[in-house]
Amino acid sequence: MIIYKFHAGNLVKNGGFEVGPHVFKNFSTGILVLPKRQDLYSPIPGWILESLKPVKYIDSKHFNVPSGFAAVEFVGGRETAIAQIIRTVPNKFYNLTFTIGDAKNGCHGSMTVEAFAGKQTVKVPFTSQGKGWFKTASLRFQAVSDRTRITFFNPFYHTKMHDFGHMCGPVLDDVRVYPVA
Template structure:
């Protein structure tokens, strides 16, 4: 083989190797996503980071503090659930990082976030041109270690991930706390011959931190096109929780959804249907074996039909399956679920919880 042919083969191999590396599957922390790679002493004064690149692997703008979890001067306490260190974003401050992604692919960011003061705080997450504002006023767990997920679809082969505090608080010591950031590429399931519902078992979802026992909160107002729970719309005022079988009781498979904020916590999906045709809807409800107890009711809506499924929970992981029929009135039918009541854990009244929904299935009925 000639030298020219060898060089040609080498260049082709190198090209494909670079493409494969740049388009690798993502499921884990961003570079220094847990903030445990500390800044150099010259780049920090007390807790305030000095310089645009003072935080390794990140770019900062505005006043950003590098925080050690636990008691703070002045009597405050910062919960850092996913390690030892975190960052606090001051007024109009942000941190960002650019990562390689696959154009057109769906991704979910998973991150630990909490407010540091009683004032209303918002964390703005963006991967331009997409962005979302996460209200942090509601604490879903009493220890403050809430974990969120936010979805986006890549518009190019690189994505700039930005976390920004858009607020201007009177107290400069306030501002959202960010303690871990991970990313996962998602593969949205499609309807099948045995189930018209996409991702009806909730198996495809965001990255879950191994040491997190609180589940992952899916913020409201996320459309199905870029939802961190593929196929589903988070259409409520409050978040719903994505839970796994490692830390919770899940009726089937590895994951499910917990409706943690009553009627303010809802999920929906739009199905392709035939007007006038009848369909069968089935789904499983229960409790996550997390101490969530009491009389639970899950309400389901499909076309003009409404269904209520009661469940008496003892907080020990029971569940049951319900089946209903509905008739489509249009070519698109919205399927919606929410919890009728609010619940808290029997051992922790500061932690919101609720009924678990899993194994959602819809099939056309034969005449």
């Protein structure tokens, strides 16, 4: 039995990526989730894959994820972005927090995740040794309308340490948006 973890007051739907495509119990290399232009309905509820390349849906049994059952890994380099449109109040301030890192799958190098919300953006760099390390980042933004798009983007290509033909990238998990009191 899977228990889904929801945070009261979080404006992001499925921010922990707990609901997504089926993961096989005894075998998983992750699941490539196709972009919106190829799949009309996202297999990760609440999220829009608005890029040219897929993201990889990974589970905690086979990969290192920051919290809960699953996360997404940006495997397509600069052509990989995932977004969600949330309800906001114009001119009100909000705090976006999220966790990034690596899946402990041999992916290495200097990585960056860019987050966009409203008119604000933040670039969060980190260096991966491929051993399952994570950090939390935040972005304070002001809503400009009653709907705000939050977007996460990976600007670089990455490969595994011992397999330069295998694409990999940073992991995103635990996305939250709360109004600033």
